[in-house]
Amino acid sequence: MDVKFQDTQANTTEKLNSTKQLFDSKPTVNFSVAEAVVKILGDMGVQYAFGVSGGAIAPVWAALHQSSIQVLHFRHEAGAAFAAIEAHFASDRPVVVFTTTGPGITNALTGLLAARWEGAKVIFVSASTSSPQRGRWACQETSNYTMPSAGIFTSGTIFHYATTLESSDELPEVARRIALGLGQPGGFVAHLSIPANIQTSSVNPSLPRVTLSQSAATASEETIAKCVHLLSEESFAIWIGFGARGAAKEIRQLAERTGAGVMCSPRAKGIFPEDHPQFVGVTGFGGHESVFRYMREQRPRHILVLGTRLGELTSFWNPEMIPRRSFLHVDIDPKVPGSAYPSVETFAIHSDVGVFCKALLKYFPDRSGMSKVRSLPKSKRNSIHPRANGKVRPDVLMNMIQQVIVEQSNAVVMTEVGNSLVWAIHLLRFAESSRFRVSTGFGSMGHFVTGVLGTALASNGKAVAIVGDGAMLMSSEVNTAVAYQIPVVWIVLNDGRYNMCEQGMAYLGFKDVDATIPQANFVKIAQGMGAEGIRVETEYEIQAALEKAIAATGPFVVDVIIDHTQIAPAQSRNQSLISQGATNY
Template sequence: MKITIARDLVELIEFLGVDLAFGISGGFIVPIWQELTRSKKINVIHCRTQAGSVFCASEYSLCHNKISISFATAGPGISNALTGLKTAKLDGARVIFISAVTTEYHDGLWGTQETTVLNVNTLVQDDGQGYLDKVFVIKNEDEYLQAREDIQKLVASNKHFVIGVFLTTVVQTLTIKKRILADIPTTANLTNIVSSIDFSMLIEILLAKKSLFWLGFGARYAGNNIQKIIELTNSAVITTPRGKGIISEYSLASVGTTGIGSISKEITKQITGDSSRYVVVIMGSRLSELSAFYLQKNFSNIDLFYVGLEADKVRNNLPSNAIVFKSNIQCFTETLLSALQNKVIHKPAVQYPALMAEFVDYIIKDNNDSDKVIHPLVVMNIIQRVAINKNNCYIAAEAGNSFFWASHYLKFSQSGRYRLGTAFGAMGHYACGLVGIAAGFKECAIGIIGDGAMLMANEVSTAVRYHLAAIWLVMNDSSYNMCRQGLEMLNSDPLDCDIPVTDFALFGRALGADGYQANNSQQLEDAIVAAIKNRNPAVIDVRIDKNAVPPLKDRIETLKGFIDD
């Protein structure tokens, strides 16, 4: 039986468990687009921006723990997607990006959207840099068959990846003999930790000292094990922003969040002030700037352990005293839990002070006058009560001040319910990626989006087209306010950060979504309640106080350090 390579590639993708593809088509990718559309197992969401389609694919992959597809045409389709691809790579998504090469080498003919093999190969760099982890350029049947085998092996490795598959238009329509797909055994990635001297030492120290577990997004699947471990050892927990909810933030063990919106100095003071009696165990984070603000650099005189499969990549971001376990966190915590359960525990209970603001601390009243702006803390209060506590919505915070307000004040009792991009910090990430979160969930997804990001890129029209329960809550202060406030805090001369007043409620309605205007707390609460009830794509324009300063002191201190250096 003969089959086109485009059809065979789609059957391979189906075989790998893909059920949703996001993209924007163009002439050089039509055969693949047609086959994706014909698929009975893969739904296609046709987006509005190439970067947005990758943001959507990445968020869908991370939220559902699946491989996702993004596709775009050659030339500008690829270049426009690069920010999304870099973000997906840094966030640990599993995305296959499909596009085209138009010619093998630059031939001097200057064809439309010319894309060469060299163009796409340069997207992969040494040491994990670049925009893609691996590139497959397919110009003939043999290259396709080899790529198909390599892709299956990569999927079976259980690693996260962002790969590019680039085919000439001619090869997409080439017919080949149909081959039966067979599973490739999944490979494990677990260092033998049971007999490790360091592992035995960790157990003894956990039982003897005050212990603090520092959890990142990579530890999300080990939450049940970690919960039992902290109960056995009377440990405290801090998380990175993406790790919020792995251990309920209402738990007595939870003492705060690091990185954006954190109180790093308070956390440092608590630990280093009693360094001889503390042990810190870090799991599932690269400890990037926005995840940690390099808090770990202050732990050079305490017992410090790091656990994660990417330990080699993180080693340079740890103090020299850190003991590293290169291990799958789920397997590691299972082994650790078993070892602890076999010990006689006599460790007394320890009271760990909560270092972050409590929910009741930020209730700010407004007078409900229709011509007033809303304090951002009022916005957070309503999101907490209505969207999170009552309706269990997924929440995403866009790059900018929304990062800080949400990470500092919102609390979660489940992992994976709060999404933000601390690795690349790309504006437009969740103004677009909100569609990827909303796809496949029965609960609404709410994006806390700055007006600057909303004007930069969004996928509201896509949500309208596919009837997704996505709500854009726009923090409208008519300014690139994080930049404006940052300049003030750095004692720099003011620069132009103003944005003309935009009616985002009208903007949403113009795109076919529901639109709501909120100038006070009651209007905002009514809007969120109505948007969640109606389950239509919605844009809520929230006029906020631009002079309210978010908890970004740690970020400013980091910038000052760079400037002083």
């Protein structure tokens, strides 16, 4: 094992400058803590607050409504948290999630864990029981008597920063810590719990003034020179992940100047155009066989890894993805390089991907590098013609989504975990990363069923979620979309079962398991909540249904009756499970 962690230099000139920068000493009118917290959040750039109300959070909820922050009342706290994640990525601003005590907090935790995994900036504001009532079985009591404090109310694996505000005097320091976290590159998920009586207490006649400024981690000149030397030895490949989304222009320039083959993680589809002659394919879950052909036939000496953890659904830790010599792994998190393939030589670079690529480009001048490109394997797309009879095949549906939605609109497309995710990754093609969102880390069902609202709202445009019937039944905010007339589209792959589970169990050798679901009519459900919808039962009906959905001004459901016998391209995932012992063979 030879993992080399390189010293880095942080650009500190724009870092937050402690108390002087954060706090304004000029007297102001008196505020309640709830009002002060909301004002601070607005100063931090928050535009949206999503949540579910309750008695204990009433003062904060009321203060949000009196502010410039747009408040959306959701039907479930997890849905609010998923929407907040996607609103952050669509706007590049922190988003607030608010809940009441007890189950309000625990309901939100799945979405907040997803926010941590996804690298979003989310501030969770919850209520807790006032100190005089603790230990007395207050309604939905939230205290050390009734709920574990470690992890939920303290900084750790769920929250980068968490605290309970027990006095208004603590507010300046709490605001400073949240501002520092938001000013760092990457994700930041904070939890501010405020007892009900503290929310209505007064603050001192001065409020924290928040100044946010980000400083990007930067590799040293010595590190850059070492990378140039290694990459100049012979041909190399570039493996990009979601963390490289801000450096699309520089990555393309680097690839074209060097002739490098480019592959991407499922979350990074579109960062490098998928129709580019140097694009080899998507790796991992739902990925392309062309990637393996490339690694077998033209295995590069080095692979430059940009902004991906190379986790299971990106690499499956497959030995075929190992370069002949080493990985050069760039990430803002110094703990990431070397973790996926610990036995492989890794040159670790702690840097922002965009800053690193700009520095690297100085050593690779533009000399029409496209002429150096060797013939690279490409993923093939088979032409599939619609049939008049039978249920809808998923690959036919995806081909039509490509034509009607991806190529003829500017809608953002996102897809749930499950077979819908595999089909979309494998068959849809994007030329820009802002058009596609998936979750292959935490991978919670319901993430994009509800997250689609946050994307459409924050991007002020159309957003389309491709989901399974199981996810749509598990977590739905159609009613919320109707309430605020958010122009979202749900395309439901309705096959009456958790089909990834059913197909996966068969692949793993397990029999006589039941993954079926009583088939629902999602159009009738949507219409019952005030949305529009259309049911698709044959392949000839797909195009007209999608065109109607994309033209709709409000929320719209396309309920597609899917042929469940079509096997999704999830073999890599199933093989990974077998290698981990999850098999009956």
